[in-house]
């Protein structure tokens with residue numbers, strides 16, 4: 001479990017997170033939602049130790065995040081940040097191969113190669129595995145980066161807006177793939193999503209943030225309502241039920 005207690009964060013004197021308390025349960029998909037600037041990316045980056053913790057405490061599997069060695073953390077948790085550069089002349093296969101670095105230290109062994117082949121297959125990248133990243137479409141590149149995060153084979157995977165640039169078919173396919181892989185391999189995926197319907201349709205848990213605080217958390221059926229959209233997103237939209245999940249009429 002990821003346990004976040006009383007985490008506050010400031011940048012240049014501005015308060016970004018304010019006393020965040022949150023338990024992210026083990027297994028399945030937890031969607032982090034909220035308006036632009038709510039603090040979602042900042043919270044993920046603190047959990048992944050991309051930024052230093054200023055106040056409060058974060059524990060992963062009851063271990064203090066600050067005390068976990070770099071090597072152990074790289075095998076426990078992977079993050080796909082929001083901003084991805086694409087200027088590198090690197091092939092999809094090599095990019096995904098980099099994801100094995102915590103295990104291979106740069107020398108891919110048979111197990112690494114097998115895992116890479118399996119992930120290229122399951123993320124439908126086989127046919128473009130020799131292409132350079134800067135020749136791909138935005139959506140293909142996004143899939144390649146997500147595969148690189150996945151191939152790290154970590155118990156916890158943090159994905160910041162992985163549906164960026166993906167069309168509806170690719171978005172649905174990625175969400176159902178993540179959901180079934182998480183269930184099959186008992187992984188915990190925390191995913192920042194802007195489209196509330198993908199969160200409502202696929203996530204096991206939803207955590208909503210606003211102005212640097214967690215305002216509500218729970219299963220989609222309990223969280224997503226017209227009152228929730230009004231209070232968190234300042235918008236009035238209808239919510240109906242479809243396939244036993246809430247659906248926002250946009």
Ligand SMILES: Nc1ncnc2c1ncn2[C@@H]1O[C@H](COP(=O)(O)OP(=O)(O)OP(=O)(O)O)[C@@H](O)[C@H]1O
Nearest residue numbers: 011012016034035036037038039040041042043082
């Ligand atoms: N390096 C930085 N310098 C100054 N302000 C920052 C920096 N990083 C984040 N912020 C500010 O912190 C707040 C939270 O940003 P963050 O990216 O965590 O929000 P978010 O919920 O992920 O937003 P979005 O949905 O737009 O990606 C925003 O007001 C942002 O402008």
